Amino acid sequence: MSWARIMAPVAGAQGDKGLLASAAVLAKAFDAELACIHAPADMADLMPWMGEGFMGGVQVTALESLKEAAVEGARAVGAMAAELGYARTRVLTLESPVWAGLAMEGRLSDVIVFDDAAARGKGPLAEAFQQLVADEQRPVVVARPGLKVGGVALVAWDGGKEASRAVRTALPLLQKASSVVVAGAPGASSRNFDLSRLTEFLGARGVKATTRTLDGSGDAAGLLLNAARDVGADFVVAGAFGHPRLQEFIFGGTTRSLLNSEGPSLFLSH
The missing domain is CATH 3.40.50.620 (HUPs)
Known part of the structure; x- marks a missing residue:
């Protein structure tokens, strides 16, 4: 029995570097695939506020901003993953509905790695941490500085x-x-x-x-x-x-x- 796929959900910010480095340490120890899952803000979350059949200038601007942020986040995740230098790294950017995609990726992973911020209820992935632990009942690692396998x-x-x-x-x-x-x-x-x-x-x-x-x-x-x-x-x-x-x-x-x-x-x- 071993772990073959380690999943690291990320938002596409520079703060993800530490999490990805820790997840890479875990993946290398098991020669496992490191799945860097980019979970951008979901445009579907805006829909209830837009009104049925109506999109004004503010709503259109908000959607465009989310799309641009998702593209930039995906680029950032790709760059950070490349810096890891781990050959078995895979990057995937989720599309709406983001939560459904995140849940599915979690079901197909052995372990999911989060950082301290998400585990403490802070940052864009705090809700994902709660849902993957509670609703999906997936095993998680809360990675802290100096994470070590073999100690x-x-x-x-x-x-x-x-x-x-x-x-x-x-x-x-x-x-x-x-x-x-x-x-x-x-x-x-x-x-x-x-x-x-x-x-x-x-x-x-x-x-x-x-x-x-x-x-x-x-x-x-x-x-x-x-x-x-x-x-x-x-x-x-x-x-x-x-x-x-x-x-x-x-x-x-x-x-x-x-x-x-x-x-x-x-x-x-x-």
Whole structure:
């Protein structure tokens, strides 16, 4: 089992450079295709404001501006992708309806990479992050500076289905790690779970892991982040908790704290 296609949604701004560089690090580690998916502002989003059967000068100007921005964004993405120097890079600019195209590309990818801004609800791809995690239930990597494959991975475990899905989908990443630590805070969870059961599961799949029981209650995210710092984790693998409501993903407290932290890169699955 490995990852064959890494997807990086981008808006076509210079701020995408860091995200693409991180996604390239991930793709190179698995000799995977790097799909740079340019998601421009969607002209269809303007239609409800234009009035049925009517287009005035302001509306026409707005549409033309969006078209020009999409063309410039596509050029910028192409240039940034070329600078990566990774032969297995593919660039695709989505057309309206953009969200439908983004969802389909996500379904055809093993992992989707976002940056901190989108994960924290900022920037043009914030809604895409929420929808791909919640509605599409796609595994995502929140790439932070210094993203590294082959280092230390800390797995957050509480025996729940979200954590289980995260571990199973992150197996290729864990199999490349130099060290894997399974961490859990029994006092901060309503579930009964045994950390050693997960190490057995991982061991049967070629991943040698140790356990770390976190003492304390209440703030599970804080306990996990402290443990990540203690072990020098390069990645935290965790289940994403929350529920979709009115196109907004309401994150649970632990997930929200992880997303807003200054900790290592995250691998999340809902």
